Amino acid sequence: MTFLKPLWPLLAAFSLMASATAQAQEAPALPRIGGDFALTTHLGQAATQANFSDKPLVIFFGYTFCPDICPTTLAEMVGWVEELGQDKDKLHYVFVSVDAGRDDQETLAYYVDAFFDELVGLYGPQDRIDEIVRAYRVYAKKVVDPEEASDYTIDHTASVYLMDRDNRYAGMISFGESHDAAVAKLRKLIDEAT
Amino acid sequence: MKTLALAASLVACLATPGLAADVEHGALTISGAFARASAGMAKAGGGFMTIANIGCADTLIGASADVSERTELHTHIKDGEVMRMRKVETIDVPREGTLELKPGSYHVMFINLHAPLKEGQVIPVELEFRKAGKVSIDVEVGSVGAKAPAKHMTH
Numbered sequence: 001m002t003f004l005k006p007l008w009p010l011l012a013a014f015s016l017m018a019s020a021t022a023q024a025q026e027a028p029a030l031p032r033i034g035g036d037f038a039l040t041t042h043l044g045q046a047a048t049q050a051n052f053s054d055k056p057l058v059i060f061f062g063y064t065f066c067p068d069i070c071p072t073t074l075a076e077m078v079g080w081v082e083e084l085g086q087d088k089d090k091l092h093y094v095f096v097s098v099d100a101g102r103d104d105q106e107t108l109a110y111y112v113d114a115f116f117d118e119l120v121g122l123y124g125p126q127d128r129i130d131e132i133v134r135a136y137r138v139y140a141k142k143v144v145d146p147e148e149a150s151d152y153t154i155d156h157t158a159s160v161y162l163m164d165r166d167n168r169y170a171g172m173i174s175f176g177e178s179h180d181a182a183v184a185k186l187r188k189l190i191d192e193a194t
Numbered sequence: 195m196k197t198l199a200l201a202a203s204l205v206a207c208l209a210t211p212g213l214a215a216d217v218e219h220g221a222l223t224i225s226g227a228f229a230r231a232s233a234g235m236a237k238a239g240g241g242f243m244t245i246a247n248i249g250c251a252d253t254l255i256g257a258s259a260d261v262s263e264r265t266e267l268h269t270h271i272k273d274g275e276v277m278r279m280r281k282v283e284t285i286d287v288p289r290e291g292t293l294e295l296k297p298g299s300y301h302v303m304f305i306n307l308h309a310p311l312k313e314g315q316v317i318p319v320e321l322e323f324r325k326a327g328k329v330s331i332d333v334e335v336g337s338v339g340a341k342a343p344a345k346h347m348t349h
Contacts, residue, residue: 064233067240067304068270069277071230072297075339102237110234114338139276148264151305158277175277176298 033161033169035135039096039128042109042121049167052092056170056189057163061138061156063099064111069158069175070095074115076182077160081116083183090190093119098133098140098156100126136161162186165193219329221249222287227333228343229317232310239311240268241302241319241333242295251289256322259333261311262304265319269300287323297341302333311335 036049060077062070074095081088095112097103100123103111108121122132133140138157145151158175162185170189173182216225227243239262245254259265267285271278277298285300287293295301302319304311311317315335322328336344 064236065238066279067236067238067268068279068297068301071233071236071339072341074233075337075341078339107235111236112234114231114233143278143280145281153279155273155276155278157275158272159275172275174275175272 033135033137034163034167035132037122037128037132037135039122039124039132040105042105042112042123044105047120047122052094053165053167055090055092056165056193057092057094057167058160058186058189059094059096059136059163060160061096061098061133061136061140063097063154063156064103064107065099065153066156069156073158073160073175074119076179077119078116079179080183080186081118083179084186084190087187087190088118090193091186095119095121096129096132097121097123098129098138098154100124100129101152162189164189217329217331220326222247222252222323222326222329224321224329224331226343227319227331228340229304229311229333229335230340231313231335231338232307233338235310237306238262239304239307240297241304241317242297243302243331243333245287245293245295247287247289247291247293249290250325252287252326253324254285254287254293254321255283255324257302257319258322259302259304259317259319261307261309261317263306263308264304266303266305267300268303270298272298284324313337 038048041047060073077093081093097108103123105123108123112119112121140154140156142152142154160173162170162172164170171185173185216223223246225244225246227241229239229241232239254267257265257267267282268279269282271280285293313335317333317335318330319333320328320330334343
């Protein structure tokens, strides 16, 4: 049986191709990750996808009230950027706030400043946030504290998305992934863009 | 056996006092308690620590601190690529085992901080256990992305 094993991926690929051909007419193409948006940077400048199209993009979604996942990820990112050295300038780094209720320009500016200089914070009204959340197919859902209605947290995708220069999805760095694996992915993203 | 274990732990306490920041309380030893400096004006903070237990199972049932409006016990549930943070009423401290409060998992959450936490600050926190009762500990505030208390950090 062991000699058959290498065939399985091939067979699977064939059957996928076959079913893809069969369904080509009715099924829509796979939804793409990424797309245009219209938000504001932590410095108060309007920003769209075009502002980040000269380099690959490292993009993470979170909120400043997040006590754990976001600071953990952004602190990891500080380590990645340090390790990239000069090459760090070959990528854009963006933190998108999914918390329209709390994150204004000032809050976000103080927040991103706590991590690293190249990090750009983006924020906007709820409808604009919904737009980028949809475009990047991330999950962000407000969870209201049953005891204190004014307090809420947001369940959100904890992965860092890697986008190539053409704003095509190029992979992700999951929460808890090792420093070395993350840096390797960033280097690959840089290499493929040059 | 319980008495023996307790006696053993008392002897251990006398013989080998822990690090300055370790707090020993009955069968429990709480060590490595740290929080992170607030990123700018961020209004929430997490507290992390290791609770080692050489005795019977116990339960962490609460935490209180003066730095925030409320202090709660929280956990994270990893659901695919999504992290869902949830308040929990209690956290089990296993018998002769260790409970770790760490980033991405269980933590003490300081909600609506009165002021941003600053690196180097020490936050007095009172933990409450079902059996062991109340234990006062000091939580050291590390850097904004601290992964461990300052004294254990390699950089």
